[in-house]
Amino acid sequence: MWVSFFGVVLIAWSALFAMAVTSPLAGVPSDLWSALCGGAIDAGLGTLFAMWLIMSAAMMMPTFVPTLRxxxxxxxAGAARPVEALALVLGYVAIWVAGSLLGTVAQRFLAGLNLVAADGSSLSLWLTAALLLGAGLYQFTSAKAACLAKCRMPLTYFLENWSPGLRRSLRMGLHLGAYCLGCCWALMALAFVGGTMNLIWMGAATLFMVLEKLPEIGKPLTLPAGVLLLASSGLVTVMALTS
Known part of the structure; x- marks a missing residue:
């Protein structure tokens, strides 16, 4: 199970790295690879969606490790079968497939307004300020706190919702995926600040989201991160006003 799980993560990060250095992978058509590497603005929604799927798999599957463990x-202990763990993962992944679709639509919409470049990075200081402001404010909301509580205490969630069977495991995976999306969507939206193909941003964001979901480490991080994001938004706003 773990070999398969981390194998998917490794493949996703390898693909992201290859996209970032624009080196085609064997067997992938060069025009498709160019579209993926360039953010797929000029390609179809399917190609852009594929890029978001790869990014979501690379960034969000590592945050699910404590829950899966x-x-x-x-x-x-005899309470579940391996196949039920697979159903749990599939439910979680299904939510992030939907999240990737939302990211795809958002990127295409912003690109249509000439607010983001081909690589998904913001072309507008006002958009950057708004994204930072939204992500910063969300760190202080009860919705963020509620979602984080479920992500940080998976054992409590399982004790409250446990029952055997594939369908129930799939449903729990869907629930946990929804909590994860509710926890991380604002941070993922910052991809439009750093760029959807920016490896530095993706690595830093993944590390932060993994740490934020750990009870002892994450609790001291959430509110200071919100303050930092709000301060960054203020700085960018000043830059926009003076430019």
């Missing part, structure tokens, strides 16, 4: 520990 708890589920597998319950399986070792």
């Amino acid at each position: 708890v589920f597998l520990d319950l399986g070792h």
Whole structure:
């Protein structure tokens, strides 16, 4: 299970790295690869959607590791079967497939307004300020806190919602994916600040989201991150006013 799980993560990050250095992978048509590497603005929605799927898999699957580990520990105690763990992961992934679709539509919409470049990075200081402001404010909301509570305490969630069976495991995966999306969507939207093909941003964001979901480490990070994002938004606003 773990080999397969981390194999997908490794493949996703390898693809992102290859896209970032614009080196085609064997067997991938050069025109498709160019579209993926360039943010796929001039390509179809399907190509852009593929890029978002790869990015979501690389960034969000590592944040699910603590939850999956708890589920597998319950399986070792005889409460679940390996196939139910697979159903849990599929439910979680399904939510991020939907999240990737939202990201695709958002990028195409912003590109149509000439607010983001081909690589997904913001062309407008006002858009950058708004994204930073929204992400910063969301760090202080009850919705963020509620979603983080579920992500940080997966054992509590399982004890409250547990019942055997593939359908129930899939449903729990969907629920946990929704909580994860609710926790991370504003941070993921900052892709339009750093660029959807910016490896530095993706690596830093992934590390922060992984740490934020850890109870002992994450609690001291959430509010200071919000303050930092709000301060950054203020700085960018000043730059926009004086430019």
